[in-house]
Amino acid sequence: xxxxxxxxxxxxxxxxxxxxxxxxxxxxxxxxxxxxxxxxxxxxxxxxxxxxxxxxxxxxxxxxxxxxxxxxxxxxxxxxxxxxxxxxxxxxxxxxxxxxxxxxxxxxxxxxxxxxxxxxxxxxxxxxxxxxxxxxxxxxxxxxxxxxxxxxxxxxxxxxxxx
Amino acid sequence: xxxxxxxxxxxxxxxxxxxxxxxxxxxxxxxxxxxxxxxxxxxxxxxxxxxxxxxxxxxxxxxxxxxxxxxxxxxxxxxxxxxxxxxxxxxxxxxxxxxxxxxxxxx
Amino acid sequence: xxxxxxxxxxxxxxxxxxxxxxxxxxxxxxxxxxxxxxxxxxxxxxxxxxxxxxxxxxxxxxxxxxxxxxxxxxxxxxxxxxxxxxxxxxxxxxxxxxxxxxxxxxxxxxxxxxxxxxxxxxxxxxxxxxxxxxx
Ligand code: SF4
Ligand code: SF4
Numbered sequence: 001x002x003x004x005x006x007x008x009x010x011x012x013x014x015x016x017x018x019x020x021x022x023x024x025x026x027x028x029x030x031x032x033x034x035x036x037x038x039x040x041x042x043x044x045x046x047x048x049x050x051x052x053x054x055x056x057x058x059x060x061x062x063x064x065x066x067x068x069x070x071x072x073x074x075x076x077x078x079x080x081x082x083x084x085x086x087x088x089x090x091x092x093x094x095x096x097x098x099x100x101x102x103x104x105x106x107x108x109x110x111x112x113x114x115x116x117x118x119x120x121x122x123x124x125x126x127x128x129x130x131x132x133x134x135x136x137x138x139x140x141x142x143x144x145x146x147x148x149x150x151x152x153x154x155x156x157x158x159x160x161x162x163x
Numbered sequence: 164x165x166x167x168x169x170x171x172x173x174x175x176x177x178x179x180x181x182x183x184x185x186x187x188x189x190x191x192x193x194x195x196x197x198x199x200x201x202x203x204x205x206x207x208x209x210x211x212x213x214x215x216x217x218x219x220x221x222x223x224x225x226x227x228x229x230x231x232x233x234x235x236x237x238x239x240x241x242x243x244x245x246x247x248x249x250x251x252x253x254x255x256x257x258x259x260x261x262x263x264x265x266x267x268x269x270x
Numbered sequence: 271x272x273x274x275x276x277x278x279x280x281x282x283x284x285x286x287x288x289x290x291x292x293x294x295x296x297x298x299x300x301x302x303x304x305x306x307x308x309x310x311x312x313x314x315x316x317x318x319x320x321x322x323x324x325x326x327x328x329x330x331x332x333x334x335x336x337x338x339x340x341x342x343x344x345x346x347x348x349x350x351x352x353x354x355x356x357x358x359x360x361x362x363x364x365x366x367x368x369x370x371x372x373x374x375x376x377x378x379x380x381x382x383x384x385x386x387x388x389x390x391x392x393x394x395x396x397x398x399x400x401x402x403x404x405x
Binding site for chain 2: 350353356357358359360362370372377378379380381382383384386387390393394397401
């Protein structure tokens with residue numbers, strides 16, 4: 001779509017101001033706002049595009065896990081409010097100035113599901129059928145298992161299985 | 164193509180476990196053992212995997228076709244002749260016989 | 271509400287109230303489009319349904335509403351239509367999804383598929399009809 005994409009990481013306290021400046025420089029089309037879980041912090045990203053689609057700008061900021069608060073940019077781009085609510089629901093980020101109404105999830109549900117520390121318990125308690133290995137049997141007698149690397153179920157990191 | 168059923172060709176299956184490990188629903192269960200056979204004229208025996216059981220739980224299967232795609236030996240194939248209905252959920256898990264025999268009769 | 275008769279068995283009529291839970295529900299319309307269900311006009315005949323079709327993903331949040339419908343029609347028998355209703359299906363590992371409606375209510379017939387084909391829907395209706403429940 002766009003030819004060039006500038007990228008910039010900014011401190012969280014200048015987030016609103018920087019997005020505003022970039023908007024003023026002609027990047028007036030709000031494309032998306034999302035977040036990435038980097039384990040020790042959450043990265044919030046916004047992608048702005050020039051109205052003639054010739055150029056775009058990606059601004060990101062890092063939020064520490066202890067303080068997942070950031071200024072809302074809903075006043076700059078009304079469409080961003082919806083994206084912020086989704087990021088709030090899925091990553092637990094609180095956007096100051098946004099009413100943060102739930103979009104999809106039931107209010108009684110627990111932790112934000114897209115954080116990497118959320119364990120899918122079904123993948124831990126269910127026995128993975130792929131762990132089985134063909135046994136060696138001679139004359140119907142089991143003599144051992146082929147020594148292969150222990151297989152781990154897909155989508156279940158080692159740290160889950162230890163818990 | 165109507166996708167309604169995945170059939171097993173057990174003679175082609177080498178128990179390599181690829182389909183079992185790739186299935187996103189974890190609904191294939193396979194049991195096998197290794198036997199040594201000596202081909203006529205061969206000097207040393209070779210090891211082959213012998214399939215003991217192969218079950219697909221169709222109450223869980225999402226018909227994604229990943230198992231059909233990953234099988235390096237074309238031992239799984241789409242089959243369009245059945246609608247699986249039962250009054251017991253356990254009946255929806257089919258073993259080698261059911262996965263193959265109906266396939267024969269349908270063709 | 272739409273009333274249909276089974277193309278193969280015109281004596282069996284179904285009235286469909288669409289309150290779909292997920293994509294499986296579309297198979298009822300697919301059956302109608304494919305000519306397996308024929309629309310019939312006329313007055314409503316059944317005061318209470320004899321079959322309830324649970325078609326689609328039941329989430330824990332929605333479960334009380336689904337169970338309330340099941341309780342409203344104690345005579346009705348349940349059809350668990352598709353992998354989600356039967357076991358959670360593709361969402362078997364998802365925390366908010368109920369892994370099988372049969373944990374909470376007796377199921378008369380399970381239909382495998384993701385989604386099951388329209389002819390499986392008709393076959394399951396016939397199966398229930400032949401086991402003594404006329405839809
Ligand atoms: S079609 Fe998909 S879900 Fe079904 S058995 Fe194959 S891999 Fe598993
Ligand atoms: S991938 Fe094919 S050969 Fe390997 S175990 Fe599955 S069916 Fe058998």
